[in-house]
Every structure is written in C-alpha cells, then in structure tokens.
Amino acid sequence: MKFLHTMIRVTDPDATIRFFELLGLKETHRITSEKGRFTLIYLASEADIDPETGRGTAEVELTHNWDPEDYTGGRNFGHLAFQVDDIYETCQRLQDAGVTINRPPRDGHMAFVRTPDKISIELLQNGSLPPQEPWASMPNTGEW
Secondary structure (H helix, E strand, C coil), X not given: CCCCEEEEECCCHHHHXXXXXXXXXXXXXXXXXXXXXXXXXXXXXXXXXXXXXXXECCEEEEEEECCCCCCCCHHHHCEEEEXXXXXXXXXXXXXXXXXXXXXXXXXXXXXXEECCCCCEEEEEECCCCCCXXXXXXXXXXXXX
C-alpha cells in the first residue's frame, strides 16, 4: 500500500494555493472537468516531488466545485500535518502574510494554523528548538 494524497474542498483555489505556497508546497498538476464542473489541483512539497514525473509522491488535492457550496465543519476533517525545518521562521512568515497562528509554537515543536476554508494545519518542528518569545507566551487564537 502507498499513500497518495489527501483531498480538501476549497471555495477559493487561488487563496488556498497562496496559503500552501507559504508553507512551501507547489502545484504539480491540475485536472479540469467542464462536464463535471470541477477542478482538481495537486500540491506537494519539494521533497515529495518526483524529479522524473514532476508529480508528488504524497500530495494535497484541492477540489474546487464550480457551483457554490457551503463547506462547514472543517474541524471534523481533522488536520493535515507538515514537518518544517524552522517552526519559528515558518510561523513568522505565515503571520507576516496575514495568517492567524491559532496555536503558537510555545514549546518550539508544534503549531496550528487554518487554511482560507478553515482546514486545520499542524506544523511540526523537525527535531527540537528551545522555546522562544514572542511565541512562548503567545495565547491561542480561535479554533485549531
């Protein structure tokens, strides 16, 4: 068995792609169905992109249904998790781009943010970093 991808439904593909680009993911390919009225956009981290095919070995699939739908309950999905090389730098870059850090990396190990469609994203430090301010004393914001 081989893991292929996780799919999330999105209402604004461009905003969601920008969000995931902040995390370091890149679009590997997309499929558009005029008849089905949807677009599938696949993203992967550089480390997961096969140099021969240009596709990810593990991907996030963004499904954009063209007809408006209300997506609620993003929390019942759970979350996507990504390992990062520097959780403080990653959170600062996201925050500088206007992303709310819902659960700051107070311990130098774990943080949570949410996509434009409120899907929870867990960020996990590769290895460990000592607690740092302002993160160590920053409170949680909203749901994560």
